[in-house]
Amino acid sequence: MxxxxxxxxTLEGCCGRFLDAPADTAFPPTAEALxxxxxxxxxxxxxxxxxxxxHPDTRPASLELDPGQQWYRLDILDTVRGGPWDNDGGVSFEAHFRRRGARDSLRENSRFVRIGRQWLYVEPLKNS
Ligand SMILES: [Zn+2]
Structure with a gap:
């Protein structure tokens, strides 16, 4: 797959090795990988x-995803810093989805910080 x-x-060779890893054993090396x-x-x-x-400062107490929303394509538009030796970074992306037969997309410029070896999602920046 x-x-x-x-x-x-493949999923195992890409994001799967982070998603399926036991907690705190495998970290995406860059903000884009996260x-x-x-x-x-x-x-x-x-x-x-x-x-x-x-990030603990912005993390919601719980999260519910809409099961009717199917994500089918991700385009990375731009990255700023976010490398293995940076402490913060930004990733602009467009994520495409279908919901109840309609296609739509989400554009966001997300901010990330690195704490130790772990990149964390913080919040969206103002829309670019
Ligand atoms: Zn992947």
Missing amino acids: RCPCNSGD MRSRYTAFATGDTAYLLHTW
Whole structure:
């Protein structure tokens, strides 16, 4: 199975190794890799992974995904910093979905910070 994040890799060779890893054993090395793995978590309904990779300051107490919303394509539009040696980064993306037969997409410029080895999602920046 190909990874839902559209990297072209298999799920196991891409986001799957982060989503399926026991807690705190495998971390995406860059903000973009975390963004991709979180998109894959949305696409596969992995709310535990989404909460686990959310910064404690902005993380919701719980998360419910709309089962009628099917994510089918991710486009990474731009990245700012977010490399293995950066402490923060931004990723602009467009995530495409279908809901009740209609196609739509979400565009966001997300902010990430790195704490130790772990990149965390913080919040959306103002729409670019
Ligand atoms: Zn992936």
